[in-house]
Amino acid sequence: MNYVRPYRKVFYSLIFLTIATAALGTLRPFLIQKMVDVSIEQGDVQGVNKMFGLLVVLLIAHTIVSYLQTYYGGWLGQYIVRDIRVDLYRHILDLRLKFFDRTPIGVLVTRNISDVETLSDVFSEGLAAMVGDILQLVFIVGFMFWIDWRLTLVSLAVVPPLLISTYVFKEKVKKSFQEVRTAVASLNSFVQEHLTGMNVVQIFNNEEREFKKFRAINQEHTRANIRSVLYYSIYFPVAEVLAAMGVGLLVWYAAQGQIEGTISKGALIAFIMYNGLFFRPIRQIADRFNTLQLGLVSTERLLKLLDSKELIADNGTYAPDHLRGDVQFEHVWFAYNDEEYVLKDISFEVQAGQTVAFVGATGAGKTSIINLLSRFYEINKGTIRVDGHDLREFDLKHLRRHIGVVLQDVFLFAGTIADNITLGNKDITEAQIWEAAELVGARRFIERLPNGLNYKVMERGATLSVGQRQLISFVRAMVYQPRIIILDEATSSVDSETEELIQEAIEKLMQGRTSLVIAHRLSTIQKADRIIVLDRGEIKESGNHEELLRHGGFYAQLYQMQYKDALNTPAE
Template identity: 55%
Template sequence: MSEKVAGKTYDVQLLRRILVYMRPYRGIFVWSVILTLVMAAIAPLLPVLVEHTLDNYILQADYQGLSKMALLMLGLLLFQTIVRYFHTLLTNTLGQSVIRDLRSNVFKHILQLRLKYFDRTPLGRLITRTVSDLETISDIFSQGLIQIIGDILQLAVILGVMFYTDWRLTLIVLIPMPVMLVATYYFKEAMKASFQDVRTWVSRLNTFLQEHISGVAIIQYFGREKQEFDKFIPINAEHRNAHIRANWYFSIFFPVIEIIMAIALGLLVWYGSKSVLNETTSLGVVVAFIMYINMIFRPVRELIDKFNTLQMGMVGAERVFSVLDTDEKTENKGTLQPKNIEGKIEFSNVWFAYDEEKWVLKDISFTLEPGQTLALVGATGAGKSSVINILSRFYEINKGSIKVDGVDIREYELNYLHKSIATVHQDVFLFSDTVENNINLLDPSISREQIIEAAESIGADKFINRLPNGFDYQVQERGATLSSGQSQMVSFIRALVHQPKILVLDEATSSVDTETEELIQQAIEKLMENRSAIVIAHRLSTIQKADKIIVLDQGEIKEIGNHQELLKKDGYYKRLYDLQFNSLGI
């Protein structure tokens, strides 16, 4: 995904996509528009009342009429305040409601994307899309689109009243307007590029922070604090510079507008004073026009700010929709959900590559009968983890076929397939939640009793019961308050309670001590009965009882057989075995 996305202030198609999310809130939108029309209609009333009061009551010394007009103006101001309050409330409610729904869709879409997408997309960029970029879309409703419509209507109504009252004074006031429009155009174009830079550097800053805060332990282990901080300085500086450039344009534009307003006011006072002295207009009209100047220049000035808000919202929307338009979801055309899976696994001439032409698996073929255990061994990068990734359809194979119980895995409903295969990884991920919720993953069909029984079966209940609150202990992010062995055992219980038909252990015992490993091995032997299992292990002692062992090297199968058969072949497996056990002094 490209870091830069060209924003278009007037992209109608993009705006239509945003407005689709507004449909459930038509009522709020309609009332927002009605209140916008009301505010535009009543905007010129106060200057009209001031004009009438000055000409007919103050200059005539009519104190009784003056009191009535003062109360009328007070009532008008109160009414304007109430209308503006509800208008602000409704537009913000509309914006946040749209963002809530859109954010839900974005997060749901992200959860369904293939792992291949996350291999090349920084998480910080996705966080930016889901949080800050979406907030800019909210501003389209609360500070952008509806507000722009309101300001344009208000401007039209006020200009209409001004021309109706005195067309000569109106033309005098509008003399500097072309200069203002030219300045506005160049300001808008400059801000378009400026806002793009701001969003780009916000994304890069979030990506850097997410990555380095997640890896802070590695940074500290290797004493890289200064070097990584030095990398942060230029990113932070560019982020600052992007904001300064945006504010610099504002610092030029608004004083220019103030000067133009002052010129318009000076022309009005000059021409209006002559008109009053010549008795071709009244003092009240001149005073009203002084109020009108602020009322027509303020919306024009704020229109630019709101157009920039709309521009920023469009930039954010284009970035967000670029995620939603990512067509990298795993195809879920399968519908098969049998009541039971026996667990027969067949790989037939399977070729697989994460990147085209860089084959990770080459012509892999094997069969695992129901209830059997298959062990995969080989050097790092041999393709062991890739076998289980494609079995669960986290990645799609390039050639060949994979079948479970004689049926191509693409025929199975995807969620059903995932629930039928439980995987325990070497790198355990635990959520910031209780031990129980990390095990059942909020599945209401899994009871506390089932969790306790599974924990007891591998001896994990002892350490869990020693934790404060036991199964209700609040695990910190990524299991930081548990040892690696404890985290591994929690993930093992998680796999067991979901009752999978196929169990996958990806280096599942590599992070535990020998005593804990022995406990897990005892549980594995019992729980693998009548269940197909695929085990990846560097410790060959953990797989000696496997029904079938496959030796992989650079994505190819070099040997297949059980432990004794492979030792007799005196090949790859024998060399790995001798190397490992000789290093242990056995």
């Protein structure tokens, strides 16, 4: 109802149209009964013509009102669904990364598209139409009692078994629809994940095994749908048989009354028409109730997502125009699952303009540090400061605007090179893009591409090399002029020749900026002002390259194992 409120005029109009449709749809048998019993029985031709004209007007009015009800019901449903989808996507954008770590992307796609679309059916075909059917039943029963209460009771004799079968059908189909929605989410998750990782599937000749998995999931989806089809195939013939029995019982009783002169011909004709009108809404209510049930299942899923409290707390108001770039970690503890700490009592300071590198084995906590600085995750204990202010005091968008991040795995969206650099920011001009590209050494390769900045990048940048994607990410970071630069193993996936080009870009990117660097290659961290060695979430050593080598500790061992052979230079 919160989403209906902005369109309450249309909603109230829809209520009126629904009532009008139900009333107009049930007047015809009543008028025909009057025409037969009054005009025809008395041979009043003029009365027959008047009644016929009235029926034509009634039919035209019913058609117009039905059209308006259907149109406005669909219109209201589409606009409400639009608003829900916008709010849902906005909510997803505000969720912290911890939520995405454990939620399959396919599930979120299902929520934002399939489940929301189901709500459209609820508004356009379910709720309003069901209310209309119920009102139509009320009007039908009212007119039937008005004409002849005895025929009404005879006609309603088959209603109890019909209601029982409708209830059983509703419960069975509700369960099958829940299974269908679960199967759809599983299917979407599997397809999305494996299409994204298709190169891994093909590299390891895993096509047949993955196909078997898909076939099993698809089979479960099929079984869930077939169960709902089974219930439909049982219910509707049962409803038809009961409706036919009701008509037969009515004709049998009315025929005797007609013979005895206690029931008029018009009443018999009207009741046969009302019988057809009466059972059709009941069958439709059962069908629409299932649409409503399916909508309730989708609504429950959507509300669960919308009610998720895993939001990034953005209560800060500090938004300075300029940052120096001082960074302090003070006794920081952090765990992804609130049980196993991946960072333990981490403390260090980076002064504005300095370059600090982090090294350590996989899982040492290097990436966690940069994730915390960007507030992708919240720390468990301790304090992180930028320019002396607690990170939580900053306006989140303002903070991230001053932090440039270049990741090892560069993600490019389907679109142009320019779109991937600016990310849709209209304030960034083409001249600024070329200036940043020139600065990091990416201009030459961009100019060689067909259409230059307007070159269409395929999904995830599949048509570009790893080095080209990496250079684009440097341009993307540079064009926003950040004060703090984060490089997460930016050269670990490229060859030596490309690394030299990227290394030049890194040096230009870091110039005059606070830089936090994660790298496995010595060429990236050798010139750092300070190198921090991490192991199992703890700081083991800290110093510059020469100091750590002379110390002969953890860093020296890493150097001997990983860097000496790569550089072909003896350790000092």
